[in-house]
Structures are given as C-alpha cells and as structure tokens.
Amino acid sequence: MLRYPGLVMTAAGLMAASLAHANQNQLDLQQNPDFWATQLGNYQGNRYSQLDQINRDNVQDLRAQWQFSTGVLRGHEGGPLYVGDGRLYIHTPFPNKVFALDLEDEGRIVWSYEPDQDSRVIPVYCCDTVNRGLAYADGKLFLNQGDNTVIALDAESGELLWEAENGDHTEGETMTMSPLVVHDKVIVGNSGGEFGVRGHLTAYNVETGEMEWRGYSQGSDDEVLLDPETTTMLGEPIGEADLGISTWPEGEWERGGGAPWGWVTYDPELDLIYYGTGNPGTWNPEQRTIDGEPADNKWAITVFARDPNTGETKWVYQKVPFDEWDYDGVNENQLIDVEFEGEQRKGLAIIDRTGFGFLMDRESGELLVAEKFAPETNWADSYDLETGRPNVSEEFSTFRQGVDVNTTNICPTAMGAKNMQPSAYSPETGLLYAGINRICMNYEPFETEYVAGQPYVGATLTMMPAPTQEGDMEGRMGSFIAWDPVAGETVWEIDERFAVWSGALATAGDLAFYGTLEGYMKAVDIESGEELWRFKTPSGIIGNINTFQHEGKQYIGVLSGVGGWAGIGLAAGLEDPEEGLGAVSAFSALKDYTELGGILTVFALPDA
Amino acid sequence: MILTRTPRQLGVDVLGTLGIMFLMATGVTAQAAGNEVEKASSQPVAGPGDYTVINGKVDQGTYDGYIAYTRSCMACHGPDGLGSSFAPSLIQAAERRSFGDFSHTVASGLEIQPGRVMPSFADDEYVLNNIENIYSYMKARGAGDLGRGRPKVIEEEVAANKNNGEQD
Numbered sequence: 001m002l003r004y005p006g007l008v009m010t011a012a013g014l015m016a017a018s019l020a021h022a023n024q025n026q027l028d029l030q031q032n033p034d035f036w037a038t039q040l041g042n043y044q045g046n047r048y049s050q051l052d053q054i055n056r057d058n059v060q061d062l063r064a065q066w067q068f069s070t071g072v073l074r075g076h077e078g079g080p081l082y083v084g085d086g087r088l089y090i091h092t093p094f095p096n097k098v099f100a101l102d103l104e105d106e107g108r109i110v111w112s113y114e115p116d117q118d119s120r121v122i123p124v125y126c127c128d129t130v131n132r133g134l135a136y137a138d139g140k141l142f143l144n145q146g147d148n149t150v151i152a153l154d155a156e157s158g159e160l161l162w163e164a165e166n167g168d169h170t171e172g173e174t175m176t177m178s179p180l181v182v183h184d185k186v187i188v189g190n191s192g193g194e195f196g197v198r199g200h201l202t203a204y205n206v207e208t209g210e211m212e213w214r215g216y217s218q219g220s221d222d223e224v225l226l227d228p229e230t231t232t233m234l235g236e237p238i239g240e241a242d243l244g245i246s247t248w249p250e251g252e253w254e255r256g257g258g259a260p261w262g263w264v265t266y267d268p269e270l271d272l273i274y275y276g277t278g279n280p281g282t283w284n285p286e287q288r289t290i291d292g293e294p295a296d297n298k299w300a301i302t303v304f305a306r307d308p309n310t311g312e313t314k315w316v317y318q319k320v321p322f323d324e325w326d327y328d329g330v331n332e333n334q335l336i337d338v339e340f341e342g343e344q345r346k347g348l349a350i351i352d353r354t355g356f357g358f359l360m361d362r363e364s365g366e367l368l369v370a371e372k373f374a375p376e377t378n379w380a381d382s383y384d385l386e387t388g389r390p391n392v393s394e395e396f397s398t399f400r401q402g403v404d405v406n407t408t409n410i411c412p413t414a415m416g417a418k419n420m421q422p423s424a425y426s427p428e429t430g431l432l433y434a435g436i437n438r439i440c441m442n443y444e445p446f447e448t449e450y451v452a453g454q455p456y457v458g459a460t461l462t463m464m465p466a467p468t469q470e471g472d473m474e475g476r477m478g479s480f481i482a483w484d485p486v487a488g489e490t491v492w493e494i495d496e497r498f499a500v501w502s503g504a505l506a507t508a509g510d511l512a513f514y515g516t517l518e519g520y521m522k523a524v525d526i527e528s529g530e531e532l533w534r535f536k537t538p539s540g541i542i543g544n545i546n547t548f549q550h551e552g553k554q555y556i557g558v559l560s561g562v563g564g565w566a567g568i569g570l571a572a573g574l575e576d577p578e579e580g581l582g583a584v585s586a587f588s589a590l591k592d593y594t595e596l597g598g599i600l601t602v603f604a605l606p607d608a
Numbered sequence: 609m610i611l612t613r614t615p616r617q618l619g620v621d622v623l624g625t626l627g628i629m630f631l632m633a634t635g636v637t638a639q640a641a642g643n644e645v646e647k648a649s650s651q652p653v654a655g656p657g658d659y660t661v662i663n664g665k666v667d668q669g670t671y672d673g674y675i676a677y678t679r680s681c682m683a684c685h686g687p688d689g690l691g692s693s694f695a696p697s698l699i700q701a702a703e704r705r706s707f708g709d710f711s712h713t714v715a716s717g718l719e720i721q722p723g724r725v726m727p728s729f730a731d732d733e734y735v736l737n738n739i740e741n742i743y744s745y746m747k748a749r750g751a752g753d754l755g756r757g758r759p760k761v762i763e764e765e766v767a768a769n770k771n772n773g774e775q776d
Contacts, residue, residue, distance in 0.1 A: 073724075075693065119719065123727030126683065128694050194683075406758065442758075446679070454732065460678040462687060462757060540693075567693025572686050575756040596693060 023183045026137045027268060029083055034549040036082045039133045039178045040422055041505075041546070044335035045265035047424035048506045049547045053554035053608055055509030059523045059533045062556070062603050066106040067538075070598035072097065075542050075563020077420065078133025078178055079503065080600060081141075082548035088557060089136065089155065090600055094122060094129035094146045100158060103550050107602070111158035117147040121169040124453065126194040127565035130176050132263075132420065133544075137181040137206060144175035144188050150204055152186075162209035166190060166202055170453050173197045180264040182273060182308040185212055189260030193278040193328065196255030196456030201264075201275060201304070203311060213311035217258025217277040217299050218244040224299060225306070226313035233316050234388050235366045247296040252288060255450050257281040258300040262330025262420055266308065267346070270363060273308045274335065274348060276319070277301060278328035283414075284445035284458030285324040285399040294399060296321040301329035303350070305365060315365030317388060320354060324398040325379055325443060326414035326459070327353045332422045333362075334432060338486050340368055349485035351423050351434045353416030354390070356383065359485045371488030373481060374417035374436060376466040379410055398443045398459070406444040413441035413463045415499070415565055422544060423483075424506035429526060431491055432483040433512045435500025438466040439477055439574070464574050465587055473497070475587045477570065480504070480514050480522075482529060492529035497588050501566040503544025505556075513556065515541025517566055518593040521558055521601070537601050540594040542566055553608045561598035562590070656707040656740040659748040666748065666759045673745030674759060676738035680729070688756040689749050695726070702746030711739045 029037035033050035041047045054062060070076065074093035081089045087110055088101045095117055100110040122129055125146065135142040140161060141153045148167035153160060166188060167173030172195025179188045185203040193199070199217035204210065215225040220242050228238040240246070245253055258277035266273045280288060280300030288297050301320040306313050319329045331352050338347040338359070348362035355377030359369035370383035379397075380390035394400050401407040411417075415437050423434035441461045448458035465477050473495035480500050482491040502515030512526045517540040523533040540562030547556045573589030660667040666674075677689060677698070684695040691697030702710060714735065717728035729735040735742075748754035 119725050120727075122725040123684075123717075451731070455680070455683070457679070457683075460675065460682075462678075563693045568684065568686055569692070571692040572688065572690030572697075575688070590693070591691070 023137060023181055026181050029136075032084070035084050036080070036546045036548040037136055038081070038180065039078055039135070039544065040263060040265065040332065043266040043268060045263060045332045045422065046334065046336070046427075047422055047504060047544070048426055050508045051547055051549055051554045052507065052509040053549070054507070054511070054547075054556065054605060056511060056525055056532065058605060059509070059511060061605050062523070062533055062535070063606050064535060065555070065602050065604050067602070068101060068107040068600040070097065070099070070561070070600065072561070072598045073596040074561070074598070075128040075130045075567055076559040076561030076598045077130045077542050077544070077564060079544040079546040079559055080557040081134055081136050082546075082550065083136050083155075085155070086550060088600070088602070089134055089141055090559065091131055091134050091143060092598055093131055093563070094125075096131055096143060096145045098134065098141065098143060098153060098158065100155070101600070103555070107600070113153055113158045113160070115145050115149065115151065117145055118169070121147045121174060124169050124172055124192070124195060125174050125176070126191070127568060128563040130564050132176060132178040135179040135181050135186065140206065142179045142181065142186045142206075144177060144179055146174050146176070148173050148175050148190065150175075150179065150186065150188055150209070152206065152209060164204050164209040164211065167197070171195070171197060172453050172456070177261045178263065180266060180273070181206060182266050185308060187264055187273060187308065189264070189275065191259050191261040193257040193259045193261070194455055194457050195453065196257065196281050196450050197259060198254060198256060199258035199260055199277050201260045201306070201311070203308065215304070215306060215311040215313065216244070217260065217302070218248065218253040218256040220245060224313065225311045226316070231313045231315060232365055235364050238316070243296070243298045247298045249288065249290050249295065252281060255281050255456060256297065256300060258302070260330060263332035263422055265333050265335050267335050267362060270346070271308065272305045272314055272362070274303065274305050274333040274362065276303050276329040276331060276333065278330050279326045280323050282448055282456050282458035283326050284403065284448060285322060286403045286445060287447065287458065288322065289399070294322040297323065301327060303329065303333060303348075303360070305362065317360065317365055317367065319352060319358070321389060322399070325410060327416060329353065330420065331418060334423060334425050335362055336425050336427075336485065338430070340486055347485065349425070349432055351418050351432060351436070351483060353418060354380070355412045355417035357483055357485060357488055359488070369486065369488045373483050373490055374412055374438065374466070375469070376411040376438065376440065377417060398445050403445050403447060406442050408442045409440055410443055411440040411466055412437060413439040414443070414461055415439060415463070415569060419501065419565065421501050421542070422503040424504040424512065426506040426526060428508065429482075430484070430486070432485055433504045433506050433514075433526075434481055434483060435502055435504060435514050436479050436481055437477065437499040438479055439463050439499060440466050462575065463569060477574070477587070478517075480524070480529075482512070494524065494529050494531070498570055498590055499566050501542040501564060505545040505547060507547060513545045515543065515545060515558060515560065517541070517562060517570065517590055519560055519562070521545065535601075535603070538599050539597045540567065540590065553604055556603040557600060559598060559600050562594050562596060656711075656743045657702070657747045659744040659753070660762060661748055661753040662762055664755065664759060665762045666754060668761055669741045670744045670748055670754070671759055671761045672738055673741030673743070676735065677742050677745055680732065680735050681742065689746055699746050699750045702743055703750045707740070707743055710743055714739050
C-alpha cells in the first residue's frame with residue numbers, strides 16, 4: 001500500500017466519522033468471506049470460511065508458497081489476520097513483536113513493531129510466554145502485551161497510537177488472550193490464575209485507550225457488575241447478593257483467580273459478549289472451603305454474558321463450582337443457531353475443559369445439553385441440567401481424598417480435555433470440530449501460602465495418557481473430533497500421538513483443518529474425517545489455522561512454533577503408570593519430533 | 609503457610625546396593641537419623657547431592673527434593689527433571705554443575721538472553737530450604753538410580769520392618 005499523506009488524512013477522517021460504530025468496520029470485514037479479520041473468524045467464534053477454492057477435490061495439490069521466521073522461539077498461539085489490504089498481520093510470543101507482511105511479495109516486512117517490556121514478566125507467565133493474537137478494527141491493530149499493557153497500533157504504519165495499563169506483573173498478572181473489538185471498545189482479560197490474581201474483563205475505548213468499564217470475576221456485585229435481581233443463573237434471578245464474596249472463606253476471593261484468559265465471542269443481535277473465567281485461586285480446594293465444606297467460589301469457571309456497552313452481566317452459569325482439578329472455564333463459547341427438540345434456539349456450544357460438551361441457550365442462559373466428548377472423563381458422572389451442577393465422583397474428588405493425598409487416575413488432566421485451542425463450527429454440517437487432549441492425572445493438593453507475585457498453586461500433578469478403548473491408537477494423547485452439539489455425540493474421531501493443541505478451521509470446501517504438536521498441518525474430509533492432505537511445518541503447531549482470499553487466490557496461513565503448556569508437559573513424554581520405576585517411557589516424547597521456532601507458513605493451490 | 613520440609617533424615621553418601629545392605633544389616637532406622645548413620649558407615653556428614661535408593665525407594669530428603677521440584681520447578685523444567693520446550697533439563701544441570709553453582713542459579717536466577725529468563729527464588733523460603741534435596745533428587749535421576757514419577761520413601765519400608773519386628 002502506498003503511503004501518501006493524503007491517504008492517511010482520509011483514513012483519519014473516516015475514523016473520526018465512524019467513532020460511534022467502530023465495530024461496524026469489524027462486522028463488515030467479517031461478512032466478506034475473503035477476509036479473516038478476527039482471530040476466531042467471526043464474532044460468533046465459528047472459525048468457518050465460505051471460501052471453497054481449496055476443496056475436497058483439489059486439496060492434495062495444496063503447496064506451501066512461502067515461510068517466514070518470526071525470530072522468536074517460544075510457543076506461537078493465535079494466527080494471521082487479513083483485512084483486505086494485501087498484508088498479513090502477525091504477532092509473536094514475548095517480546096510480542098508485530099509484523100505487517102506483504103502478501104504480494106512473499107512476506108516482505110512492510111513494518112515491524114517490538115514493545116519494550118520488562119523481562120521480569122517472563123517468570124510470571126504460568127505456561128510459556130504465549131500470546132493468542134491481534135485484533136483489528138478501523139485501521140488499528142490491538143495487542144495485549146505480556147506486561148499487561150494494551151496497545152493500539154496504526155495498521156498502515158505500525159506507529160503506536162495509545163497504550164493502557166491493565167495490570168501489574170509484580171502481582172502475578174500477565175496478558176495472553178486476544179482482544180475483541182465490539183462497538184467503540186476493545187475488550188481484554190488478564191491471566192494469572194496460578195499466581196492468585198483477581199480476574200477481570202476490561203473495556204478500553206478504541207480511540208483513546210481510556211478504561212470504560214471493568215467487571216471482576218469475584219468480589220461484590222458492584223465490582224462484578226451484576227444485579228442479583230436481574231442477572232440470571234439458568235433462567236432465574238441470582239437472588240442473593242454478593243455471592244462473589246460469601247462463597248469464599250474470609251478474604252480468599254481477593255486472590256480468587258477466575259482470570260478470563262481465553263476467547264471472547266459476541267452476538268451482534270442480542271448485543272451480548274460471552275466469555276469464561278478460569279480456575280479459582282489456589283489449586284488446593286481445602287483452602288477454598290467454608291467451615292471445612294466445599295464452597296462455590298463464585299464466579300470462577302463461569303460463563304458470563306455481559307452487555308458490551310456497560311459490562312453489566314445478563315446471565316451467568318458456573319460450570320464447575322468448587323474446582324478440585326484446575327478445570328479453567330475459559331473455552332470459547334461458540335454461538336450457533338440450532339434446532340433443539342423441535343424448536344429453533346440461539347445456542348451456545350462449548351467443547352469444555354471438563355471433558356463435557358455443553359449446549360446452552362445464549363439468550364436465557366439455560367443449560368440444554370451436557371455430555372462427555374472425552375469418554376474417559378471420570379471426575380463427574382454427569383451434569384444435573386436443572387441445577388447445572390456436576391455429579392462429582394468421590395473417588396476422584398481431590399478434596400474428599402484430602403490434602404497431601406495423591407488422588408490417582410483422574411480424567412481429564414488439569415490441562416483439560418480441551419485447552420485454549422479454539423474449535424470450528426460448520427453451519428453446513430451442524431458439527432463442531434476440535435482438537436482435544438486425551439490425558440489423565442494424579443493430583444495431590446498441599447497447603448500453600450499466598451505471596452504476591454509468587455506462584456499460588458498448591459497441588460502437584462503427574463500426567464499419563466488416557467485409557468484407550470478398542471480401536472483407539474495405543475498410547476495416544478490427543479484426538480481431532482467432530483462433535484454434534486445437539487445430540488451430544490462424537491460423530492467421528494481421529495487419534496493423534498500428542499494432544500491436538502491447534503485451533504481448527506472448517507470451510508465450505510468440505511474440509512476441516514488442524515495442526516499437530518509434531519508440526520503437521522492436516523486437511524480432512526469434513527464429512528468422514530478421512531485425511532486428505534498433510535504438510536510438515538518446521539515446528540509443532542499450537543497456533544490456529546486461518547484462511548483468506550486475495551486477488552482471487554485462496555490462502556491458508558498458520559503459525560507453527562511448539563510451546564505452551566503442551567510443550568512443557570509433553571516434551572519429555574509421559575510416564576506409564578503401569579510400568580515400574582526406572583522403566584523406559586512407553587509413550588512418545590515430543591522432543592523426539594520437534595524443536596522450538598516460530599514460523600508462518602502460507603499455503604495456496606499452485607494454479608489458482 | 610509455607611510448608612518447610614524436614615531436612616534430610618538419612619544422611620548417607622551415594623552408597624550403592626552394597627552400602628545400603630550394610631546399613632540395613634546394622635539395623636539403622638530412618639528415625640535414628642544422621643548421627644548413627646554417620647557412625648555406622650564412617651561416611652562424612654552428608655552433603656548436597658547425596659541420596660539413597662533402595663528398590664526404587666529413596667531417603668526422605670530425596671523424596672522432599674522430588675516434591676519441591678514438582679511444586680516449584682516442574683512448571684518450567686518439565687516433569688521429573690526432564691526439561692521441556694520452555695526450560696532445560698535440570699538433571700543435566702545437576703550433572704554439569706557443582707552444588708554451589710546450582711544453588712547460586714536457583715537463588716539468583718539467570719538471564720540467558722533477552723526473553724530467556726529464569727526467576728530468582730531468593731525470596732522463596734520453601735525452595736531455598738530444599739535446594740540440597742532438589743540437587744540430590746536430580747543426582748539420583750541423572751545416575752539412573754531413580755526413575756520417573758513419585759518415589760516412595762525408604763522410611764515406610766523400615767516402618768514396615770519395624771512392625772514385623774525385624775529391627776534390632
């Protein structure tokens with residue numbers, strides 16, 4: 001793109017004119033199938049593309065066109081954005097570099113930006129120095145830096161427009177999630193559930209960077225931004241005031257975690273944003289009891305529906321009251337319209353960390369379906385759809401088993417049956433597509449003391465591959481599944497050696513894509529799951545696969561670069577609980593397959 | 609409240625099976641702790657890196673090293689000291705570095721290059737109290753004497769023997 005001053009002035013004028021409806025630009029971009037303007041593809045979080053130039057019949061011809069090294073070694077989550085200006089916008093883990101790459105010139109760097117951050121933030125990240133990507137609206141890029149600075153860059157020049165301080169790393173706060181722009185606000189959440197932070201979701205003005213509202217994950221109703229008379233829980237008003245304080249032992253809510261470090265989705269018609277909160281403070285459940293009995297620890301592991309204009313809470317649903325396993329509730333809330341029991345419903349589907357696939361009504365917050373997508377799941381037998389509570393199995397209750405007791409063979413592991421890797425949804429098949437983890441754990445809580453800026457974990461855990469059933473790949477630690485969110489059933493499943501930690505993509509070309517920790521990008525038939533194509537990128541994939549079309553040519557872009565919790569937990573392989581001490585691990589070690597290094601690979605058909 | 613683990617109770621040098629058998633034969637119990645062991649085995653006072661392994665079971669200090677490692681180090685250095693995509697194996701670190709060097713790194717932290725940082729544990733009383741134990745655990749892992757996962761403590765066996773009336 002040319003950089004005439006006149007163009008810049010025109011752009012500035014447009015920005016001023018569109019101030020009141022800044023998200024209109026994002027909405028318009030999303031509605032153009034050529035673009036990939038937000039990390040999850042659209043506000044609804046569907047990661048679906050109507051593009052079909054690359055399809056079931058020709059995908060075997062897909063070729064890497066060019067690759068680009070980011071120069072950063074840590075785990076690369078998120079993916080490239082394309083908003084129609086001939087460039088790809090990508091980001092890196094800490095130090096959170098941003099690149100504008102020329103799509104027409106095989107990734108020539110148009111500009112780059114590198115924040116100046118205090119490296120003392122690095123040890124405060126729980127699980128690698130990841131970042132889940134940029135947001136875009138009205139010529140601006142938004143980035144959450146690890147040191148809790150939210151920044152806006154001019155997408156044309158890479159110039160810093162504003163920065164806002166969202167938290168304090170000396171208190172254990174970091175930022176890893178991708179912002180979402182709704183109206184004239186950029187919405188961000190903090191990380192730090194392993195450091196006893198207090199989770200919050202915050203809106204900043206896209207033009208000025210001024211804070212517009214902040215809703216905490218616990219504390220008084222005023223700070224959570226809810227009204228017990230009008231905010232509902234499973235369709236009924238909450239009723240009781242300040243549950244964000246009273247469901248905790250004295251003062252524990254102040255370090256009660258609930259960090260919203262995952263994805264935010266948005267329904268433009270209902271004008272509501274949806275997100276989930278993380279684990280409640282220490283992993284030792286005993287320290288979160290009241291008079292020695294389990295307490296709900298609200299509003300950790302909770303789906304929030306908020307008004308993006310004010311932050312006020314429309315409804316809440318706590319997926320796991322009194323967490324005993326670190327089952328952060330941050331998984332993306334897929335907004336899908338479904339037919340349920342003969343009725344059209346505005347649905348909200350979650351392939352959840354807990355191993356359960358949920359379907360809710362996103363208008364009323366009612367729970368419709370809760371079924372296991374990972375059959376090994378054993379911490380709870382089922383969910384009571386009336387109360388919304390899990391029926392917890394005493395055998396796998398780390399609280400009932402007790403402090404300093406090693407509760408064994410709990411499924412899924414603390415990593416969850418699915419972690420941050422976002423799923424895809426095809427409106428054509430009505431199915432969700434997701435990479436999942438098939439790993440179980442032993443978990444031993446211990447008493448821990450809160451020290452600001454120090455880990456506040458209070459449990460040790462060891463992990464092992466989930467048990468297999470007949471027909472499963474021996475020792476597999478992951479799968480890619482097609483999930484029917486209404487029936488609550490897996491339609492097909494592909495086993496993978498390692499946890500599938502990449503974001504999925506579904507397309508109108510009858511294809512689903514995902515990446516593996518060894519570094520393969522794979523394309524499968526969306527109907528059958530049959531593998532049609534694969535390519536080995538230089539490092540394991542924990543990023544998301546995005547697609548876009550420029551000048552009539554469809555591209556697929558993916559960041560590879562192994563890391564994250566997957567890289568930390570699986571590099572050395574898992575122990576076989578059946579083997580004696582000292583036995584050689586029967587299970588694959590990730591370090592035998594891949595090494596570090598951030599690379600963007602861009603694919604297309606050679607003749608397109 | 610920070611749990612400060614009891615300091616090592618079985619203060620023996622790397623003994624190998626023969627040494628262990630000698631110990632067992634003289635009937636030294638874990639409860640008897642350092643003094644008698646020292647006397648019985650004529651070993652110098654136990655130093656960092658010492659450990660005892662019998663049939664996959666370890667002395668209390670080495671066990672505490674496993675626990676401390678798993679609580680405070682595993683999040684970066686991976687399970688069982690094996691390293692991860694984020695930070696190197698501490699088994700190798702313990703093999704290559706003297707205890708002084710190892711403990712200095714734990715206390716001071718490291719900045720290998722911009723963006724590759726190990727934090728200082730100087731303010732973490734629990735970790736500081738367990739550096740020797742962690743070092744012993746790593747030495748046991750590095751020598752191949754101890755496998756993956758949570759080891760059991762020899763004490764339990766001694767206790768069991770006690771119940772059987774086998775101690776003198």
